[in-house]
Amino acid sequence: MVVEVLSEAQRRKWDASDDQLFYAEPRFVQHLDEAFRERLKRLYRERIPARAVVLDLMSSWVSHLPDDISYERVIGHGLNAKELAANKRLDSHWLQNLNLDQQIPLKTASVDAVLIVAGWQYLQYPEAVAAELLRITRPQGLLIVAFSNRMFFTKAPQVWADGSDRDHLAYVAEVLMAQGWPRPELIAEQTRSRGWQGLIGGQGDPFFAVVATRP
Numbered sequence: 721m722v723v724e725v726l727s728e729a730q731r732r733k734w735d736a737s738d739d740q741l742f743y744a745e746p747r748f749v750q751h752l753d754e755a756f757r758e759r760l761k762r763l764y765r766e767r768i769p770a771r772a773v774v775l776d777l778m779s780s781w782v783s784h785l786p787d788d789i790s791y792e793r794v795i796g797h798g799l800n801a802k803e804l805a806a807n808k809r810l811d812s813h814w815l816q817n818l819n820l821d822q823q824i825p826l827k828t829a830s831v832d833a834v835l836i837v838a839g840w841q842y843l844q845y846p847e848a849v850a851a852e853l854l855r856i857t858r859p860q861g862l863l864i865v866a867f868s869n870r871m872f873f874t875k876a877p878q879v880w881a882d883g884s885d886r887d888h889l890a891y892v893a894e895v896l897m898a899q900g901w902p903r904p905e906l907i908a909e910q911t912r913s914r915g916w917q918g919l920i921g922g923q924g925d926p927f928f929a930v931v932a933t934r935p
Contacts, residue, residue, distance in 0.1 A: 723898040731844040735874035743799040755911035755924025772832035778839030781806040822848035826856045833862045841880040850899040857934040868925040892930045904932035
């Protein structure tokens, strides 16, 4: 049973048009800076074991997994076929709009780690997605939801668009726990820019992550 957390008003977006149209053209760009990406890669290295079955949900043309670690299988999901086809870490992938259909076409307890990078902020029905992720993740498997302070504002539900960074962490954790995930670990860090900017104290994109372990 899916336990609802959001009100209908909190699910609304400024741009209510079909998400598939918004993502129809591939964006072969980095949406997060190098400092954020390196911190994310380090987190993956620390938490995801080699030979794991990994699901990169709401993926794109990159998955940010460490290049020197082999996984049994990396499965990708997203909304743009060209981006997913260009992602060399993916062994397979599928297209699906999770705001229209939250049922994930994977077997129960078939995945060791689920990754969502800069994607949760676009989910209008995160409760149903969280319940499905609990179903497909193996016991002691991980869910890592990572994000910064960037978004496509018109495509973010009101709950995200109106919230602060701390609100976002608390909101993701609340949705997960409502669906049966144990209380997750919350990570909030300021990164340092790469190159000369970092040497003089320049800051990179802030790093936020919610890490949950399936009981």
